[in-house]
Amino acid sequence: MANPAVNPPGLTGPQPIEKPAVKGAMAREQSKSLVLKMSRREIGDPIFQIAMLTCALAVLGLLALIVYELVLRSGLSWRAFGFKFFAGSEWDPVEEHFGALPFIYGTLVSSVLALLIAVPLAVGVAVFTTEMCPPVLRGPLSFFTELLAAIPSVIYGLWAIFVLVPLLRSDVQPFLARTLGWTGLFAGPPFGYSMLAAGIILAIMIVPIISSITREVLTVVPQHQREGVLALGATRWEMIRMGVLRNARAGIMGAVILGLGRALGETMAVTMVIGNRPEIAKSLFAPGYTMASVLANEFSEATGNIYLSALVEIGLALFFVTIVVNALARVLVWTVTRGQPARAHA
């Protein structure tokens, strides 16, 4: 960006007398003739802009590359099975029969189970930290949740194998079978490794995400909404319900969907506890399999092109589902935090 103000007519030529007084870059700049300076500036800026543009294009390119590779490598399976791939429930690599339904079912059930457990807890924590918490506790609480988001998934899985699963097997599952066994959801032998274990570990993992985004959304609710409701004589809970939660509904929904996106794609911890059996069972005590964990377990051992292609197709399906879910969540969170405050009865 050439700025004519820097070079008023009187100063254009070299000025040897003043030169020693100016240091660094400016001195070097001034020692060169104007022509040289201008040409360097004119070359430097476009080059810089193009270089940065290339980086930005690389981000777009990456997404395109992901889509391209997934579509390309799943083509074989797509041509062989078509839509039946997502409806078939038989997964037999030896006979080369591939149906992805058990994995889709496992992914959905484990994620929904995780949400059922995590959402009330996460929203409760967010409400507590923004509306009720004494300021002394706020810092440590948010630091702790940040720390939890930093724990790798494989460590959650390790803990689940050695603590959660034995606990489920010895105490929780027998208890649930005795009290709620009649529903059919908690029936069968208590192995420990089960859909239930996967749902619980996923819930533990997504609580920090949902609660931190919910907290963000709640802090954006204008203060006068709270004051207005309080001035009408509301108790604190009524203020939270009518003044805060109602205003933040869309954003909380966004946070929940973001958590769902995370749960759908979560691989390691689930693979370690879900039992890895491609069956569709009604009971949450039965082992299952998810789309991500079949990839983790079988991809590097897949023999034969059609087997590999079928696995990539599962990856493609997983990719599209998470993209849609995430885009939806972004839009919801975005409308709340950047758009104007939602109206009370929107």
Added chain:
Amino acid sequence: MPEPALAPADQRTVPPISWWRRITDHFMTGLAVLTVILVLVPLVAIFGYLVYRGIGSINWAFLTQTPKPVGEPGGGMANAIVGSGFILAIASIIGVPLGIGAGIYLAEFGRGRFGDAVRFTADVLNGVPSIVIGIVAYSIVVLQQRHFSALAGGVALAIMMIPTITRTTEEMLLLVPQALREAAYGLGIPRWRTTLSITLRTATSGVITGVMLAFARVAGETAPLLFTAFGNQFWNLRTDQPTAALPLQIFVYANSPYDDWHRQAWAGSFVLIVLIVTAVAAVRFAVRRGTFGAA
């Protein structure tokens, strides 16, 4: 006109809050506290158990030796610790410049619709499951090289780092006051020089925060390494060979039937978490001292 005097406080007619509303209020407060406790219990349990088992399992052999053959006790994960560092270094070399560059573009040039498209793409990329990124790295690197390699693992992790770095860099650069840029232009400094030496320099601590967050996020990633870096029982520092990584080793050992391997899995987890927490804590420390580091 004289204002009507307010009645004394004790005579004002404020409708009393009914006992039912009071109880609901207290009940809901209690419920919120209960959720906090319910969330904290497993989290504290995970941390406590990890530290307890980790410290009990770690020893000198673990940090200096390579794995022993299957079933034989002893040995360690030294090659996996170094391998993880190696793969992360490859990922950083690829991902950090690209991410920062794209962030600079968004902050300095990306006003229009194209910028919004890049922003949205970065957010979407952030949500792509890591295992899917592993598949892509497999098909663009492993299938070309015809074997698993450290490079493939590095590429997978780099793809995961880029969106985080891009978005935080942009955010941090936008925090730099416009007046600083204008002052630089006023001195006749070209735009590229202003961006690099003034804007980026001012936002350094914030940009480093973003890089470290991305680093911490991918340091523990296992899924994208399963069929890219693949793992290795021996030392390897070649980019075209399979390489051991700490998270991979933890996963394999956790699923094994041997007690000694379980012990090593805990020790490995402890080392991994210490590395990550150190990174995060260092970032928090740096941010607190930095000027524009409000993350």
